[in-house]
Amino acid sequence: MNGRLIAMEGLDGSGKATQTALLCKALAERGIELRRISFPDYDEPSSALAKMYLNGEFGSNPNDVNAYAASSFYAVDRFASYRRFWKQDYQNGALIIADRYTTSNIVFQLSKLPKERWDDFIDWLQDFEYNKLELPRPDLTIYLSMPLKVSQRLLTGRYHGNEEKKDIHESNESYLAACHESAVYAAQHLNWKIIRCAEGEKPRAVEAIHKEILQKVMEGSQ
Numbered sequence: 001m002n003g004r005l006i007a008m009e010g011l012d013g014s015g016k017a018t019q020t021a022l023l024c025k026a027l028a029e030r031g032i033e034l035r036r037i038s039f040p041d042y043d044e045p046s047s048a049l050a051k052m053y054l055n056g057e058f059g060s061n062p063n064d065v066n067a068y069a070a071s072s073f074y075a076v077d078r079f080a081s082y083r084r085f086w087k088q089d090y091q092n093g094a095l096i097i098a099d100r101y102t103t104s105n106i107v108f109q110l111s112k113l114p115k116e117r118w119d120d121f122i123d124w125l126q127d128f129e130y131n132k133l134e135l136p137r138p139d140l141t142i143y144l145s146m147p148l149k150v151s152q153r154l155l156t157g158r159y160h161g162n163e164e165k166k167d168i169h170e171s172n173e174s175y176l177a178a179c180h181e182s183a184v185y186a187a188q189h190l191n192w193k194i195i196r197c198a199e200g201e202k203p204r205a206v207e208a209i210h211k212e213i214l215q216k217v218m219e220g221s222q
């Protein structure tokens with residue numbers, strides 16, 4: 001019997017890594033066995049093209065690589081990870097928690113297209129990743145909704161003000177603003193669970209966000 005796959009999604013600087021870690025810890029404390037995965041799979045050779053793209057080797061603007069080409073870089077990385085590391089566990093019924101997944105292509109690549117092509121792209125991407133590459137579909141997608149101003153502030157803090165450390169997505173504020181719009185569209189149309197991570201421009205407490213995420217995950221497992 002296949003397991004359950006939960007995707008954690010959010011813009012860069014949304015607190016996703018922190019919340020994924022807290023979620024995994026809370027589930028483990030409840031005796032729930034799980035496997036945590038993360039994309040891009042930076043430590044593996046399968047992420048080479050995604051890394052080249054993010055380092056600006058195909059152009060310094062995200063739009064220098066179209067949505068379909070960039071999506072394929074990330075999708076093959078997922079294919080390699082699934083086949084090599086977690087297919088067996090998933091098919092044996094494990095709970096898999098993914099820090100970014102196919103859903104990131106929907107947020108970050110969809111934004112490159114005009115709105116009238118968004119539904120077509122989503123159909124193409126889902127067919128490519130789930131049908132053609134045979135990757136499992138998430139059972140639940142949690143979207144951490146953080147206002148752009150706040151996530152940018154958190155990102156700058158992460159890099160201690162060193163702008164050069166940002167990848168071509170992180171350093172492009174207007175691109176991230178477009179990604180925010182595509183994320184809102186996708187979350188509404190694909191039934192993602194949206195977690196509001198700030199009140200106005202003030203981030204909510206990490207623990208309060210965590211509790212809400214845990215509740216959504218536990219609801220889905222009953």
Ligand SMILES: Cc1cn([C@H]2C[C@H](O)[C@@H](COP(=O)(O)O)O2)c(=O)[nH]c1=O
Nearest residue numbers: 012039040074100101104105108109169
């Ligand atoms: C996993 C993944 C990430 N991305 C983007 C999101 C981030 O801006 C960037 C790298 O992810 P990271 O900042 O979480 O390491 O790549 C995609 O566009 N598609 C994907 O499938």
